[in-house]
Amino acid sequence: MLARALDSDLFYSFRRSPVTVVSAVVALGLVLSAVFAPWIAPHNPFDPASLSILDSFLPPAWAEGGDPRFLLGTDDQGRDMLSTILYGMRISLAVGFASVIFAMLVGITLGLVAGYFGGFLDSAIMRVADVQLTFPAILIALLIDGAARALAGPRAYDEIVFGVLVFSIGLSFWVQYARTVRGSVLVEINKEYVLAARLIGLRASTIMFKHVLPNVLGPVLVIATINLALAIIIEATLSFLGVGVPPTQPSLGTLIRIGNDFLFSGEWWITIFPGIVLAVLALAVNLLGDWLRDALNPKLR
Template identity: 50%
Template sequence: MSSTAAPESHTPTAEAAAAASPPKVETPWRRFFSEFAESRLALIGLIVFTIIALIAIFAPWIAPQNPYDLAQLDILDGRMEPGTRNGMDTFTYWLGTDDQGRDMLSGIMYGLRISLTVGVGSAIIACAVGASLGMLAAYAGGRTDSILMRLVDLQLSFPSILAALMILAFLGKGVMNVVLALVIVEWAYYARTVRGTALVERRREYIEAAQCLALPTWRVIFRHLLPNCMPPLIVVGTMQIARAIALEATLSFLGLGVPITEPSLGLLISNGYEYMLSGKYWISFYPGIALLVTIVSINLMGDQLRDVLNPRLKK
């Protein structure tokens, strides 16, 4: 009798299965986030800033009191210590009250809305204006470059706080006026940064190819030149947001920022400054802590963004 041998069964091993599976494609976004996550401080800054942004966005729904509504304020509750119940015995002033009877916790939540709106809004507008002028100066060259860069030098020769004070002394108080003043004092930083990058990029082959195809100037600048100038813009923009928030707080502290009916963090700090010596520390202390944490969290993210987006700084 002839016996037939059973076919040999092959069980795929883990190595064979791994070799057969296609390798994961590392996208630029995945590589960016993996490099950004290498810094624990940057992750802490991102988490803290996200929490702060969410608090500012949902402040009308989570704040115990609307500090902008005069009908909800009671002057008899002014300068209450932290942990005191309000006069109606409906909620607790966990962080105390200011001299107007405004709940400090609610004031900080709403003040973050003003500070972030002014900081992010002015940074976006200043970035758009400065980046456009910087790329135009680098691409056009000649007299256009000279005129625009002299304007940048003139702008940067003035201290930012002094220029903003002069502008607001002419325009008056108001959120939009503060944003406009910050745009005027910030656009030059973006223009100089973009011009330096664009001068290098405009000598690349892809720009020469676009010019040989007789593409419109605006398309060459915004479709081909701008995307390659974005990494330094992102870094500068992040730093400028923190700078704008600090500058707005300084202006409001000096009395030339937002109106008293819509207090920002700087105005809340200013309201309690005169009571510091009398022991009413919480009126200025807690808004100051909120401002410090916001600026530090943004700077932590900006430092890591600079390291990730600048190849020269990578180890």
């Protein structure tokens, strides 16, 4: 299996692109750093007992007044910036991955149903998709987040904020998957293997998910890769606007918002370092998505 994958055209295309290789290494390094943050972070920024207000606003270790214990300095609560970035990246990546998976489940299912059955279902699903396309993704996320905040109340909202973010961001992306899958299904349902499956009496759900779906996953994977970067950026935007995760467990966007309050007073490291990590992560994932799009396009081979 591994030998076959290494001999594939996809891996050959990957090896021939230095930018893609570097992007993959950077993205993998950031993801692994976030996953293993509890083991590699110098401090636990979410443990109040380990924090000291006397350590707040310390500059990076190499700057004047820096402390070797805090390589990238500390924030307004005395939290180590390096550790906070690693833990914050976990939240940003978790929201990004979960929202993309949710959008894929909704979009692929509705796209399969619309393309396979056609008729009224197809028209209804596509009209809903057309209406949603008129609204920016960030606006939809803000509307859902605001409604959840009003219905749940401040205290209860902090407990469900992760699910609200995943739902609101995922609901903004399902249209792309649905339209792409629907177009691919309209091509696949007229092929002989689908007609043969119908002839032997297989159920529609079996034909859609077992036979048609594997043949339309290529474009879906490209969209998912690009949407992952967009989801991370939208989560950071929501957190920057103050409607994301609470400051007690900050994501990269929350860290940038907190640092922005102190940027002009000289504490630049609180916002600059999380901003750099967010930009590098989004760029690396986007470059991987661009490569995957070109690698899976038969016209470019």
